[in-house]
Amino acid sequence: MYKAIKISFMALVIALLTACASSTAQYQPAGEKGFGYSDKQLAKDMYWVSYKSRDTSAQKATDYALLRAAELTLAQGYEWFVVSEKDVSGKRLARNEQTEVHVDTIADCTSDMCGSVPATRKYGSDGVNIKQEERADFTVELTVLFGKGERPEPKFVYDAEAVIQAQKSAKN
Secondary structure: OHHHHHHHHHHHHHHHHHHHHOOOOOOOEOOOOOOEEEEEEEEOOEEEEEEEOOOEOHHHHHHHHHHHHHHHHHHOOOOEEEEEEEEEEEEEOOOOHHHOOOEEEEEOOOOOOOOOOOEEEEEOOOOOEEEEEOOEEEEEEEEEEEEOOOOOOHHHEEEHHHHHHHHHHHHO
16 A cells, blocks of 8 residues: 555656656747747848747757758758857746755756857656756847859868757657
């Protein structure tokens, strides 16, 4: 009997923590409240791209800004783009203290675009291991230059098709 109650309690804790970890970010044009992507043409081959996320990671917001830049690149007849300027700003969201179990490690974001974005790994008792990124409302602003044909140094160039394919793969 005690074991059944313990298992039920663990399942409830996992469900609650998973719900807290779920992202409400969606890839869409910015709506009334400004969440989503927006863009503005600055020159023939230059755009300003912004993605404002709600309750997500800086990595996800950056990925969506890059996706929008890739879409614009192809729509304008180009093949690749370079990010000439980047700004990431965010506001941390309050967390329900009851969902905080134990903060064990801090890791860094792996994308070259996001810099150092903390992520916490949370551990529950009895072997429950739940990974949850630090979440917030983030705004990522990029200034991108489009190009085609010969590319500058590969480290700084994004292939528009590859960015779109990577995002499709990440959703599956």
